[in-house]
Amino acid sequence: MSDDAVLFDARPDGIAVLTLNRPDTRNCLAEDVRDGLFTAWERFERDPALRVAVLTGAGRTFCAGGDLKEMVASGMGVPPRDMFPLPYDTIELTKPTIAAVNGPAFAGGWMIAQACDLCVAASTATFAVTEVKVGRSSPWAAPLIHMIPQRVMMEILLTGKPIDARRAYEIGLVNRLAEPEQLLETALDLARDILAGAPLSVRAARETVMLATEMGRSAALQAARHAATPCYESADAQEGPRAFAEKRRPEWTGR
16 A cells, blocks of 8 residues: 555546555554645546545545644644635645545544535545544534434434434434444445436536525525536536437536
């Protein structure tokens, strides 16, 4: 395995697999891992052949969170706004992302899993927002209110206690569960389900979800109609119905 802090596998089927590659430090978000993630996400976004990304971890841990030793050594107060490479936040992405959580996802590990669009978890995975245990805070967790019930979120943040993969699935944090040996393949299957759709339709669908999350009903409807226009006006919008009528698989061009 490469010594790179983050491995990047550009698959020929249009899926990029990003792997946090510091198992000896439980894939904590040390500077080399942060730099590697910034580079990997930007590479994924720039490559038109790549349409979906899967983020996972090497070893038995997805990500143990921030580097506490670094925080002590630097006397870190409020982390710089651009310190962590978060999809759709400090990293501009227009494509879907999937977190494949292979083990503990604590603090910053939860943060980067939460930032992805979808989440697949191994049955042995655990999740925790542990900041209250070390005197830190988790403002990045605010969007959780759109994912899980308020009182569940309150307990998770106030106690810092982990939840297991089954509980994460029950509350809606996780989309699919898998046995550890099937985790990556399950995430890839989900990515393939996305790849089967027309690229512009997928992009419009993702934008619709985010608009609906961030706006009131009327404003979201208006904004979503605007976001859908390039999809409706594309060649793929004609190819899809044509392929259905001809009983064949559509040939998407993304135009």
